[in-house]
Amino acid sequence: DAIEPSPHQPGKAYIAVLRYQLGDPAPYIYRTSDYGGSWTRLTSGANGIPADHPTRVVREDPEREGLLYAGTEYGLYISFDDGAHWQSLQQNLPVTPVTDIKVHQDDLALSTMGRGFWIMDDLGPLRQLTDRVAAAEFHFFQPADAYRMRYSSFDRAPADPEYRPIGVFVDYYLSDAVDGDMALEIVAADGAVIRRFASGEGDAEADEQVEPGMGWVPLPAGAGDRRLPDGPGMHRFVWDLRHPGPWSENGERGDRGAPLAAPGSYEARLSVGGETVSRTFQILIDPRVEVDGVTASDLIAQEELNLRIRDALSVARRAAQRIDDLRQVLEERTGDSDGDAPGAEELKALHEALVSDGSIQYPQRMLIDQIQYLYGMTTSADQRPGADAYERIETLEAELEEITIQLQRLVETGRADVEEGR
Secondary structure: OEEEEOOOOOOOEEEEEOOHHHOOOOOEEEEEOOOOOOOEEOOOOOOOOOOOOOEEEEEEOOOOOOOEEEEEOOEEEEEOOOOOOOEEOOOOOOOOOEEEEEEEOOEEEEEEOOOOEEEEOOOHHHHHOOHHHHHOOEEEOOOOOEEEOOOOOOOOOOOOOOOOOOOEEEEEEEOOOOOOOEEEEEEOOOOOEEEEEEOOOOOHHHHOOEOOOOOOOOOEOOOOOOEOOOOOEEEEEEEOOEOOOOEOOOOOEOOOOOOEOOOEEEEEEEEEOOEEEEEEEEEEEOHHHHHOOOOHHHHHHHHHHHHHHHHHHHHHHHHHHHHHHHHHHHHHHHOOOOOOOOOHHHHHHHHHHHOOOOOOOOOOOOHHHHHHHHHHHHHOOOOOOOHHHHHHHHHHHHHHHHHHHHHHHHHHHOHHHHOOOO
């Protein structure tokens, strides 16, 4: 039913024979190493592929010799030792005939009988898997380089293709559940930790990671980060190539729409208990935008500006939240709900300068919305920012700095009336 010349050795080939239409449900996969002069059967019915699983196709991995993939009438199998032993690679596949297999660009593509096409993204962990790795308590596989691309993998209709997530696949194996701390750090070439993910609940260090911000308002960076799975077995965690997003009222930073990391060399550090393993990888520019003339230096400049605008947006949102808190405390302490207490009018004016009036249909867009608009415009496509974007953020930063100075002065001069007892 299928012939597979080995990509590694001349004269070596594999065949899959299908005989179930003749009343024979046995699996038949054979290997030759002498141009077909002699053949060795690799499926006895007792070495992994059951005796009643007819075989339709066999393929050898083009990168690792002896790594075989077999499609049967009832699913997918894999061999790490050139067919001496097989094991199921069914994962989330439906139980259906696998009619053909193709290794393409380091992914495993399957055709099935009536259940569509299926792709296993990134075969790197299977190629790296050895007896030594399988016997280890913890192993961190080498991540593949990742293209810096833009497309949505969310909001799929049922009949739409399910595209692979954008990002770096971080694959690791745990023999047992982790008893203690587990963390993943993404480190830029200059040594700066740009993302940190942790297992468990409420890892303090992850929740208090800080990237440089402007002004006196602190910028917690990790409260909304996803958690690392820490149970036994194989795990795949995907870093979406993004920095933390801007701070929001619920204390979380959203990943979607956050600034993308620029092309270049990065390091992933995975720490389990007291052991830390580091792997390097590359973020690659999307070749389609490179053809259009966009360069890595353009994207580095964009990343720097995006982070600058993100920080300004975080500062503005935090300032508005602090004003709301101060106004509430002032009202509770004075019992004045009409805004006549000392400092109330000034706080109201600062809030109105930051936040658009949501009570009317077409309000004048105030500072937070203006920064948000610029943020969306500069993060939505791969491009070198124009001079107008730099001019605009300078203007907005100046306005924001004036507001934060006024707010700080108001807090300092009116501390006894506003913040005492908080």
